Amino acid sequence: MALDWGWAETLIAIGHPPIAIVERSGYQNLVVAPPLPDSTLDLGVHTEPSLERLHRIKPDLIVSTPALESLRHLVEPIAPVLSLGIFPAPSGALQRAREQTLALAGAIGIEDAARSYLDRTEIELARLRADLCRKPAPVFVVRIVDARHAVVFGRNSLFQGILDALGLENAWQASTNAYGTQSIGLEKLASSPHAMLVSISSGGAGAVSPPDGPFWRSLPFVQNNRVAALPAIWGFGAVPSAMRFARLLAAQLSRCRYD
C-alpha cells in the first residue's frame, strides 16, 4: 500500500499495484495516468490516513516518504514502513526518482521489472528527442493558477530531468522551493524574449481559463504564438509522471509549430 502518489504510480507502472492509496480521487484527477485498479481502497487524507482501515487491510509493506516521517510511530506497528524520498533533490529529481524506484522494487523483490521499466523509459526518451524538430526555444513550464499568478517549475523540479533528456533549456533559472517550484506573478514571465510557455492544466477543480488582456497579449511568447497547453500532470510524482510530461510535451513540440 502507498502513502504517496509518486510511489503509487510507480508501483502500478512496474506491475505491482498498491492495495490501498491515500486521496484516491485526487490521484485520478491530478496524476491521471497510469490508472488505478478499481480494487484499490481509499485511505483518506494523506497527512492522516485512516489507521483503523490500514490495520484491517493488513498490508505487507507501507511505502511512505520522509515528509510523512511524523506518521512512522503510528503505522510501524501495522506493517514494515519503507520511506523513500525524491525531494529535495539538488542532483536532479528525475535521477533520484529512478534510484528510488529501484530501491522500492528491491524491497518487494521485483527489481527486474523495475529495471526493464526504467530501460524502456530511457529508450522512449531518446526516441522522443529524435522526433523533435530543430532545437526549440527555452521553455517556461508553468501551471497558471489565476489571471495574475502562476506556479513555475525550476531547475530542481521533476520536469527538469525531462527537459534535459529532450535537450530543452528551462527559461526559469531563478530560485525555487525544495520541490523545485515557485509561485510568481505572471509579469515575471516577461523577462525572456525568446522563450515559449508550456502551461500545465491544474486539473479537476483547480482548472482555470487562460489569462487575457493587453499585458498578457504583449508577453513575448503570446506575441510569437509559442504557448503549448498540456493536460494535468503531477509535478511532485516519480518516473511515470515525468514520462507523462515528456510524452505530452514532445507531442506538442514535434509538430514544429513553435519554431
Place this chain on the structure above:
Amino acid sequence: MTNVAQSQHATRRSAFGGVLLGALLVAAAGLALVGLSERLPPALWLRAFWNPDAADMRQMLVHYSFLPRLVVSLLAGAALGLAGALFQQALQNPLAEPTTLGVSASAYLAVLTASLFIPAALPLGREIVALAGAFVGALLVFGLANDRLSPLSVVLAGLVVNVVCGSFSAILAIFNFDYLTSVFIWGSGSLAQNDWSAAIYLLPRVAIAILASLLISRPLALLDLGDAGAGSLGTSSRRTRLLALLIAVGLSAVAVSAVGTIGFVGLAAPLTARVAGGRSPKGKLLWSLLSGAALLCLADQAVQWLAGSRGERLPTGIATALLGAVLLLELARRRKALDIRQVDFTGNARRPASPAHLMVTLIALAVVAVAVALVLGRGEGGWIWGLGSDPFSLRLRMPRVAAAFCAGAMLGAAGLITQRLMGNPLAGPEVLGVSSAAALGAIIAAYLPAGGSRNIQLLCAGIGAGLALIAMLASARKHAFAPERLLLTGVALGALLSAIVALLVVSGDPRAVSALSWMAGSTYRIGAGEAKRAFVVALVLLTLSPLVLRWLELLPLGGSTAKSLGVSLAVSRVSLLALAASLAAAATILVGPLSFVGVMAPHLARAMGFGRVSSQLLAAVLLGATILTMADWLGRNLLFPWEIPAGILAGFVAGPYLIWLLRRAP
C-alpha cells in the same frame, strides 16, 4: 497644571507619531522610486505612465504591473486602515479589525467554496464572490448580535462567524490542498497586477466610504463616552454604531475581494494613528487612513525590492503581518497609548435551578463522551462496536481520546483564567503567545533535515513554549504586568504564526499540508506514551487551579479593589499567568493551537449560570474536555476514512451553540 502636562504629553506623542508616519511615507516613496528606476530609465517614465509602447516590454511592465500595483497598495491600505479605525471606534475594542467581524473569513470561505464546487462562477469575478461572502458574513454577525449591537455582542458574534467559516475553510483546504493554489495565493494577500482593473475597482468604492465615514465622524467619537453618555448628548449610539460598522464592513470587503487577506493593516494603522495623536474625530480617521496606505505601500515596495529580479515571492499580506507584528510589539511597549475597556465578568450569570444537578449532568456527559469515543467507530461495513472484538481499534483510539480530553480540559481552564485576568472576552489562551510559540516550534521541526519525527516535533514545540513563557514572565516582572501589553504581544505572536503558516502554504511546498492539519487541532499523531504523559501533566496543572480561585474572584473587580482586599497584584497576576500559559502550552503541544475550545468553554460555563468562580472553572474544564472529545470522535467517523481534525469540528460543535446562546441572552 494637569492641562499643561497633558498638552505637553500630547504634543510629544503627536511629534513622535508624525515622525513615524513621515518615515513610513518617505521609505515607501523612496523604495518606489528605486524600484521604478531599476525598471525603466527616467526619460521614459512619462511615456510609460500615459501611453506605453507595446513593443517595449519595460514600459509595458511599468504601465500594467508596477504602477497599478503601487496604486492598489495605497488604496487597499487606506481602506483597511480606515476600516480598522471604524471597527475599533464602533466596538470600543482595540483588537477589533476587519478579521474580527468575520469579513475576511467569510469572503475566504466563499471563494474557496466557489472554486471547488462551482468553478463556473469564478470567471464572473472572484471579486463578486468574495464581496458576497463578506456581506453574508457581516449580515450573520449583525443578525446574531441581535438588535442590541453592543460591542461585546458584536465581537462575540464575529468570533462565532470566524470560527465556523474558519473551520469550513480549513477542512476544505486540507481535503483539497492540491486544487487550491489560486485561493491560497489570493488568501495570502498578493498585490501582483497585470492591468488596471483592481485599481479602477477600488478607487470609487474607497472614495465613497471615506466621505461617508467623515460624515459620521463626530457622533462616532461620542461613543467613547459609553452608550449612556452618547445617548444623553442626543445621538443614537446604536444607529451610529451600525452605520460605522456597515461602512467598515464595506471597506474591508472591497479590499479583501480585490487583494485577498491582508493581515494587520487594519489593526496596526489605527494604533499608529493613536500614537500619532489624531485626537479630533476626523483626525483619528484620517490618520488611520494615511497610516494604512503608508504601511501597505511600504510593505509592498519592500517585498518587491527584496525579491529583486529573482523569483522569490513573499506575498505582501504576509509581509504586512510581519511588519505589523514588529510595530505592534513596539506599540505595546508604549502602552500609554492604549486604553482597553475591561469587561465585567461577575454579572450576567443566570442562576441555574440547581447548580449541583447541572454539574452532575456535565460530569455524566463527559463520561458518556469518553465511552462513545472509545468503543464506537465506523468500518468498511458500517458502525462497529470496538470493545472486546477488536482490541487493536481500542488501542488506536485510547491515546487520541485521552489527549483530546486532557487538552480540552486544560484549554477550558486556561481560557477561564486568561479571560478573567485580561478582562477581555476575546482573550482565549492563544493570546498568551505561548501557543503560537509552541506551534512555531513544531512547524520549524517539520522543516528540519531530520524530517521532523514526532519526538523532534514535540521537543521543538516544548522549547518554543518554554522560551515564550520565560520571556513573558520576565517582561511581566519588569513592567509591573499590564494585561493590555500582554494581549498585544500575544496577538502579535499569533499573527506572526499565521503569517508563517500562510507563507508555507503559498510556497507550494507539499509539506505545508502537515502544518495545516496540525494547526487545525488533530489528535492523530498522539501515541500511547505521550497520552500518558499528557494525563499526568493535565492532572498536576488542574490540581493547582483551585489554589488561585480567590485571585480569580477578586482581580476582575479591578486592581485597586483587589489590592484593598489584600491581594498582591504582582504575585497573583504572575502566578495566574504562569498557570494559564502552562495549561495552554501543554494543550498546544498535544493538539495544536486550537483556540475555539479555550474561548468558548468559559463563555458556555458562565451562560449556563455557574456564577461562582469555582463552579465556573469546573464547568469550563468539563465542557472543554467533552467538546474536544466529541469533536475528535466525530472527526474520525463522519467522513471515514477521511479524518477531520478535532479542532475544526470543535468549531462546528461550539459555534452553533454559542449562536443559540447569543440569541437567547436577555
